[in-house]
Amino acid sequence: MKKIVVVGGGTAGWLAANHLGKKFKGNGEVTVTLIESPDIAPIGVGEGTVPNIRKTLSSFGISETEFIRECDVTFKQSIKFVNWMDKQKHGNDNFFHHLFDAPDKFSEDLTPYWLKHGQANRYADMLSPQHSACEHNKAPKSITTPEYEGMLGYAYHLNAAKFAHLLCKNAVEKFAIEHIKANVTNVELSNTGSIAALNTKELGKLEFDFYLDCTGFESLLSGKALNVPFVDKSKELLVNSALVVQVPTEETDEIPPYTVATAHQAGWIWDIALTNRRGVGFVYSDNHMSDDEAKAKLDHYLKGNSSGLTYRKLPMKVGHREKFWHKNCVSLGLAQGFLEPLEATSILLTDFAASFLADRFPESNEQMILLEQRFNHVMGYAWDRVVDFIKLHYCISDRTDSKFWMDNQKEETIPGSLKARLDLWQQFSPQKEDFFSKFEVFDYDNYLYVLYGMRYKTQLAYLPSSDHDKAKEQAERIKAIAAQLNLQLPNHRELINKIKKYGLQDV
Incomplete structure (x- = not known):
């Protein structure tokens, strides 16, 4: 495997190129090439990430200061879910946070105490000071905090097109892509039956040993050339369309x-x-709402400020390839599959898959069969667990105000693996041991925030009085930490402006 090619740019292609470039840096026998169409624009709406991206960017040698300055970056500490529960029971604009700090970061696990005594409070608010920081628009760090470190856990929001450009520059300059x-x-x-060559309009025939398909929904290599079947997940995840729009903001607006x-x-x-703008996407099921209704609802959400804005419709083919590695080709990004963008799954799965591939890349044809089986097994497991986690948000909702929410609660739409876990968690709160694989892309902490943010009913366990008193003390301590952090941490936009002016400390 001397000549590797990534077909397609965008976030997926350039993430893959950086992972492989880092892997083979200094290896004069292996070349990595990325072929990008000058005529096809990337989708460009994957603007949310999860905390692991910090480790990835740091490993590529990208300065966090440069990244923030070049890609219109803001910090992301949570996803705030609004109106995912019944408005009659929980009020208009009911909400919960899926925070990026673990619920037991600042104390022992207070879940049993919250289940028994704390349900007058929001779960995340009792367990983590990050809830208060988010609600007060605080940054997760200060200007003196070193790059990629934080007082609170965080990821980023970013301009996807500018992010791809930064990754391109890094790959070419640092890793000789x-x-x-x-x-x-x-x-x-x-x-x-393996890929022998690519024919191009501009350069004729190009031959390589190993191919990465990052051609997006078109899936030019895996789907069209190799005919790898597509596994449809639309019976579990019902949304299949999105209207997207970019809304300008003022320099003084809160972020x-x-x-x-x-x-x-x-x-x-x-x-x-x-x-400098908001990226807004109206995600819906066109089996439950017409395109015209969706546009009217998005107009309403934007409070009548949609004049002069351009809506783009994105159809979503929900599911993934039956195999992610076939012969001498691996698919990544949207070519590998697509699930709705809840929880920023697209960049997450792409980064995970590209890192996993680079970590153990085949050196010869003889190694490919074993590594292909391993890759497909791991990625298949990861995709199935992501489907479970996304479905969780819908199927445990107590909303019954439309057919969409009621259809999501039907047993036949819930994967068996998720149903088994939910049955268990009706009797016992989740334990870390319930997540036995390191390839659980979302695990114990993530499930706790969603389950109890949405007030999932779990049978109360016995809580000894000594544990009760200790938990009560710890809950009060978390309140004190939250108050201290709110005084200590800068306003979010204030920190972004300072980073642009002064930069963060090098690691």
Whole structure:
């Protein structure tokens, strides 16, 4: 495997190129090339990330200061879910936070105490001071905190097009990735069914040993050339369309340090604040709402400020390839599959898969069969667990105000693996041992925030009085930490402005 090619740019292609470039840096025998069409624009709406991206960017040698300055970056400490529960029972604009700090970061696990005595309070508010920091629009760090470190856990919101450009620059300059602008017209297969060559409009025939398909929904290599079947997940995840729009903001506007995900009668709306605009997406099921209704609802959400704005419709083919690695080709990003963007799954799965591939890349044809089986097993497990976690948000909701929410609660739409866990968690609160694989992309902490943010009914366990007193003390301590952090941490926009002016400390 001497000649590796990534077909397609965008976030997926350039993440893959950086992972592979880092892997083979200094290895003169291996070349990595990225072929990008000059005529096809990337989707460009994947603007939310999860905390692991900090580790990835740092490993690529990208300065956090440069990243924040170049990509319109803001900090993301949570996803705030609004109206995911019944308004009659929980009030208009009911909400909960899925925080990025673990619920037991500042104390022992207070879940049993909250279940028994704390339900007058929001779960995340009792367990973590980050809830208060989010609600007060605080940054997760100060200007003197070193790059990629924080007083609170965080990820980023970013301009996807600018992010891809920064990754491109890094890959070419640091890892000697060859960047070719060309349109692939067709794919040639060998007599064994593997990919033999790419034919391009501008450069003719190009031959490589190993191919990465980052061609987006088109899936030019895995789907069209290799005919890898698509596994449809639309019976479990019902939303299949999105209207997206960019809304300009003022330099003085507050920047929430979280994604807002507001539920509506047939889906939900993402609202991501960058430094100079908001990225808004109205996600819906067109089996439960017409396109015209969706547009009217998005107009309403934008409070009549939609004049002059351009809506783009994105159809969503929900599911993934049956195999992610076939012969000498691995698919990544949207070519690998797509699930609705709840919980920022697209960049997360791409980064996870690209890192996993680079970590143990085949050196020869003989190694490929074993590594192909391993990769497909792990990625299949990861995708299934992500489907479970996304479905969780819908199926435990107590909303019954529309057919969409009632259909999501039907047993036949809930994966068996999720149903088994929910049955267990009706009797016992989740334990870390319930998440036995390190390939659980979302695990114990994530489930706790969603389950109890949405007030999932778990049978109360016995709580000894000594544990009760200790837990009560710890809950009071978390309140004190929250008050202290609110005084200590800067306003979110204030920190972004300081980073642009002064920069963060190098690690």
